[in-house]
Amino acid sequence: MPTQTEWETMAANLLKAELKRKGVTYAQLVEKLAEIGVAEREVNVRNKLSRGKFTAAFFLQCLQAIEVHDLRL
Template identity: 35%
Template sequence: MTLVKSSPPPKAQPRKDAPINAEYQEKAKALLRDMIEGDYAMLAEKLNAMGIEITARGLENKISRGGFSAAFLLQCRDALGLQVIR
């Protein structure tokens, strides 16, 4: 019995690197910026009150990268007292 070596499977690419995600990251950033109306310090204070430790600068960086989770977006919505995401 001889064993045949097969080639390894292709290396998986992270979905976050898919080009289509750039469009949606921009939409998420714009949505969150609209929700806070540019007041990062206010949102940071409200998130901290919920137990989510983040500075205004850290929040600004996170939003500018646009790669935040849906959970973070919902946490921001709740911190702001918003019921519906437009």
């Protein structure tokens, strides 16, 4: 059974992979989040993804912002 840290790493890697697949940088993600009403700074996004410490809501906001409609686990 994965540890909490392993789950966090998996979530971060999944989001990073989707960003890469869509060709979206962290700066572009911040812009896209702003378009849906989510205020974030690039440095905060970078830290969240590098640490793997973010909420499920933030994860879903990012997926919505970059228009990910299907997610393969």
